[in-house]
Amino acid sequence: MLLHVRNEKNDANMTLENKENHTNRKFDNHCSWLWNLMDSTTRFWICSRITQKRSINDARSVFVEMKQRAPLPKAIIHDGLGSYNEAIFREYFTLKNPRVKDIRSISVRNEGLNSRAP
Secondary structure (H helix, E strand, C coil), rough: CCCEEECCCCCCCHHHHEEEEEECCCCCCEEEEEEEEEECCCCCEEEEEECCCHHHHHHHHHHHHHHHHCCCEEEEECCCHHHHHHHHHHHHHCCCCCCCEEEEECCCCCCCCCCCCC
């Protein structure tokens, strides 16, 4: 999830040409990404992290924290961000069974979509 973090120095009266997004404020590197991991069966919130980027290392740091807090998952369902694939491979790949399944779910029509309603 993209978070817009307010910067006090931004001018609310900027012209449209100076805007970098659809809001009245410039980003000025003040946007962050919220990563949340939840168990789909118990609905238990496993971990949460805020990062400045969505790189492979950022995704890996979330999975490292998850490995410390929860048992090995059967599958990881995600929204298709490219850094997930490499991070899951680096953190969970093994030749032994059972293996963690990497399920990429990018549309409402796909089975296992990660936006399950409460």
